[in-house]
Amino acid sequence: MKAAQLSLVCLALSSAGILSAQRSIQVNAYGHFDYEWSRLEFNAPEENSVGTIVIGEHDLFVTGNINDRLSFLGEVTVTGSGTSSTGFQASIERARLKYNYKGNHSILFGKMHTAINYWNDVYHHGRLFFPTIDRPLNFKFFLPVHATGLRAQGQNLGKLNFGYDLQVANSGASSDVRHSDGLNFSYNASVHIRPKDGMRIMVGYNYDVLPNNTVGMHFHAGDSHSSHNHDFSGEVRMSQLHSSIAYFGNKFEFLNEFAYIQTNTDTLGKANNFTNYTYLGYRLNDKIVPYAMFDFIRMSANELHAKRCQALKYAIGMRWEIDAQVNLKFQLERYGRFEGIDDVAPGIRKYEVKFQLAYVL
Amino acid sequence: MCSKFKWFLLPLLAVLLGASEPPARDWSDLTVIGSELGTETFTYSQMAAYLRGNNLRWPNQKQVVLVLPSSDHPGAEKVASAVYGKSVSQVKRYWLAQVFQGRASPPVYKDSNEEILKYVQAHPGAVGVLVSFNGRSELSLELVD
Numbered sequence: 291m292k293a294a295q296l297s298l299v300c301l302a303l304s305s306a307g308i309l310s311a312q313r314s315i316q317v318n319a320y321g322h323f324d325y326e327w328s329r330l331e332f333n334a335p336e337e338n339s340v341g342t343i344v345i346g347e348h349d350l351f352v353t354g355n356i357n358d359r360l361s362f363l364g365e366v367t368v369t370g371s372g373t374s375s376t377g378f379q380a381s382i383e384r385a386r387l388k389y390n391y392k393g394n395h396s397i398l399f400g401k402m403h404t405a406i407n408y409w410n411d412v413y414h415h416g417r418l419f420f421p422t423i424d425r426p427l428n429f430k431f432f433l434p435v436h437a438t439g440l441r442a443q444g445q446n447l448g449k450l451n452f453g454y455d456l457q458v459a460n461s462g463a464s465s466d467v468r469h470s471d472g473l474n475f476s477y478n479a480s481v482h483i484r485p486k487d488g489m490r491i492m493v494g495y496n497y498d499v500l501p502n503n504t505v506g507m508h509f510h511a512g513d514s515h516s517s518h519n520h521d522f523s524g525e526v527r528m529s530q531l532h533s534s535i536a537y538f539g540n541k542f543e544f545l546n547e548f549a550y551i552q553t554n555t556d557t558l559g560k561a562n563n564f565t566n567y568t569y570l571g572y573r574l575n576d577k578i579v580p581y582a583m584f585d586f587i588r589m590s591a592n593e594l595h596a597k598r599c600q601a602l603k604y605a606i607g608m609r610w611e612i613d614a615q616v617n618l619k620f621q622l623e624r625y626g627r628f629e630g631i632d633d634v635a636p637g638i639r640k641y642e643v644k645f646q647l648a649y650v651l
Numbered sequence: 652m653c654s655k656f657k658w659f660l661l662p663l664l665a666v667l668l669g670a671s672e673p674p675a676r677d678w679s680d681l682t683v684i685g686s687e688l689g690t691e692t693f694t695y696s697q698m699a700a701y702l703r704g705n706n707l708r709w710p711n712q713k714q715v716v717l718v719l720p721s722s723d724h725p726g727a728e729k730v731a732s733a734v735y736g737k738s739v740s741q742v743k744r745y746w747l748a749q750v751f752q753g754r755a756s757p758p759v760y761k762d763s764n765e766e767i768l769k770y771v772q773a774h775p776g777a778v779g780v781l782v783s784f785n786g787r788s789e790l791s792l793e794l795v796d
Contacts, residue, residue: 316750316757353750358714363753373728388753390707390714402753416751418744424754445754446705487703487736540736615744650747 315354322417322648329641345370346646349383349415361388367415383387383415383436388443398441401466404434405441405455405480406496407547408534409567417648421579422607423541423621424644426567427587430517431596432530432551434462434498437476451484455494462498462528463504473498481531486536496530520596527554543571543579553595555564561590571609579609583623602626618648678733679702680783681727684753684790687713700776704746704755714756718767721731721760726782729739734780749780 327341347369357360365384386400405411408431410428413419414599429435439459463473480494503526504634505518507580532549551563564587571581586602605623612618621644654693660712683698685691689711695700722725722739731742749755759777761767767779771790778792 314756318747318751320751342653351751353753355714356757361756386753392712393708395706396708412748412752414751416748418752419748446700451705576740611740611744614740614747 292482315352318351319351319488319651320351320418320649321367321415322348322646323643324400324423324647329461342586346417346648347415354385356387359390361390361538363388365415371540394445395448396443398443401436402441402459403436403460403497404478405457405492406433406478406493406494406530406546407532407549408490408536409547410435411455411480411492411498412536416650418597418615418617418650420539420619420648421569421571421581422583422605423619424585424603426547427585427601427603428547428551428565430547430569431587432528432549432553432563433567434476434496437462438464438466439475446484453482453484455480459599461500462505462507463502465499474501479492480547489542490536491534492536494531496526496528496532500526500528500595514608515594517596517599519594519597522555522557524555524594525624526595528595529551529554541573543569543573545569553593557594557595558592558594561592561594563589563608573643577611579611580607581609582606606650615651617649619648620644621646657727663783668712678794680729681733682788683778683792684771685778685792686771686790687711688778688792689713690789692795695794695796696788698778698792698794699734702780704749704758707755709776716756716774716777717753717758718779719758720758720767720780720782721762723762724764726764726784727772729782738762 315390324344324346325342326344347367349365349367350364353361353363363384363386364382367383368378368379368380371379373379383400384401386402386404388396388398390396403410403414407426407428410429436456437459439457440459441459443456444452444454455478457478459476459478461476463474465483476496476498478494478496480492482490482492484490490574490587502523503519504523529552530549532547534545534547537544545568548566551565552559553563555561565585566586567579567583569583571579574581583605585604586600588600589598590597591598603623603625605621607619607621607623610618610620621642623644625640625642678695688709702717702719704715704717709715718753720730722743731737732738734747735742737745746755746758750757759770761770761779764781764784767781768788768790771777771779780796
């Protein structure tokens with residue numbers, strides 16, 4: 291932990307030094323505070339209500355040009371941790387070099403966010419940009435948020451602004467800081483078009499093999515996360531077909547993310563899982579955006595990688611963009627049963643009231 | 652199955668139908684200047700795409716460097732409206748997001764036309780937008796429909 295803190299300070303100091311010498315370096319600090327109040331049911335006893343102010347993820351972001359073709363992007367976060375003695379831990383979330391070899395075509399190397407659906411490819415850890423307070427449910431279960439490896443990237447090609455991201459990276463089983471047995475890679479291919487300003491339509495495919503169903507920090511915040519199935523230690527072959535449609539115009543805002551995740555084990559065979567997140571917002575003026583959100587994940591009875599659950603939540607909320615660098619979101623949400631989608635576990639049938647203050651310096 | 656998914660398709664259709672083209676934007680008070688871009692003539696839509704960070708390189712493969720009015724520049728609002736169809740605050744957030752995604756380099760912000768002109772003159776590959784500029788500059792680009 292001390293080493294991580296030291297590296298964070300060194301990164302900040304070195305970045306500040308570079309800033310004075312070269313104009314092409316940009317350093318930003320992103321952060322957020324949350325307040326969450328949850329209650330299992332409206333008629334539940336008072337002791338089931340919980341309200342907490344949370345110091346959210348704080349993020350030091352550095353980007354800059356090394357030369358005319360080569361650039362660097364780094365993102366280090368400090369966030370709450372149940373296993374740290376101080377309650378916080380630091381993490382390198384992105385560290386990548388980008389070589390722009392021709393036009394809008396580039397080669398990237400390092401730790402990046404995997405180009406799986408719009409949210410993970412665009413918002414990263416920047417709460418300021420999140421349209422809702424929470425990430426889609428898939429982040430907790432099957433989404434390999436990061437990957438360390440090599441990527442070919444193209445963007446804004448032709449009239450439809452076609453783009454591609456082709457990636458070979460460490461398996462999700464890798465921690466990125468120690469050598470693992472065998473030779474395992476993950477593969478991701480995504481393509482998108484941007485037919486008009488603010489709109490992006492994306493499809494892609496991701497494949498990964500987890501030899502012992504252990505995961506590094508790329509999946510649902512690592513092995514310790516409660517959504518991981520620690521009881522299964524066999525090989526998991528995971529395929530993920532994903533698609534998203536995003537439109538963020540001057541009035542309407544819309545995001546739909548779909549993923550079909552198939553995990554395959556020698557024990558139970560194929561498990562077919564589905565998840566879908568939908569966001570709809572309407573900009574009343576320059577600052578106020580009321581919105582609604584609907585999100586669910588359905589897992590097969592054969593699922594072994596993650597703890598089996600059928601999760602559903604829906605919410606209404608409002609985003610107040612106080613300034614370009616500050617916003618405040620309010621969200622009222624419910625987890626639980628909805629007509630037509632059954633088998634929701636009783637433990638996640640609850641109500642939540644949330645506030646989030648997000649900012650960047 | 653179909654009845655379940657109509658709840659996702661209906662809002663999508665509504666948004667796509669409602670997502671009309673933005674109104675024509677007025678560039679009449681803007682002067683776009685550039686230094687060593689490989690050409691001096693662009694269409695408005697081509698230049699708008701460059702100014703939104705859609706392209707990393709000019710036709711001569713020089714790196715695109717954008718020089719925009721800062722929020723202290725008296726013409727910031729005109730540029731935000733004409734080029735981006737947004738408010739100054741929204742443009743600022745747009746660029747924060749573009750840079751955070753790692754898909755574009757941050758623009759250089761300047762407080763006056765003179766500062767923008769001086770920066771573009773000194774940096775090949777730089778393009779700048781001047782507002783209510785009455786002088787003459789050899790760096791002025793020709794924009795056509």
